[in-house]
Amino acid sequence: MKAQMFNYNQWVPETCPDILKKTYTEMLEKAGFNIITMAEHYFEPQGYTALFLLAESHLAIHTFPEENKSYVELSSCVKKQFDYFLELLAHERGEID
Numbered sequence: 001m002k003a004q005m006f007n008y009n010q011w012v013p014e015t016c017p018d019i020l021k022k023t024y025t026e027m028l029e030k031a032g033f034n035i036i037t038m039a040e041h042y043f044e045p046q047g048y049t050a051l052f053l054l055a056e057s058h059l060a061i062h063t064f065p066e067e068n069k070s071y072v073e074l075s076s077c078v079k080k081q082f083d084y085f086l087e088l089l090a091h092e093r094g095e096i097d
Contacts, residue, residue: 005057006082009073010089015063017048020070024059027092028052031085033059033076056081 014020017040028035034055041049046066052059057075064070076082 003077004079005075005077006079007073007075008082008086008089009071011069012072013069015048015065015068015070017042017050017063020048020061020063020072021050023092024052024061024072027085027088028054028059030088032081033085 012020014023021038021040025035025038036053036055038053039051043049048061048063050061054076056078059072059074062071074082074085076085
């Protein structure tokens, strides 16, 4: 096996921790990723960060409520799940039917 990593990042117009957790948990699971654990932190007075530790690498979420956006980054060493996740993401954003 060749050592290779696939990476995707984007800004999204969502900062609600509950919506972000639900959306990305569902997409990771549908794409076939194995979620080992999920760690999260709530900042005062606002803000949220989360890390999904995957058997295949990780997904991180960092919110910036003051700018009404969040940064999401996925790293994976498995191209099949990575590509399927991107396909699900495109459906979520309404880019493909």
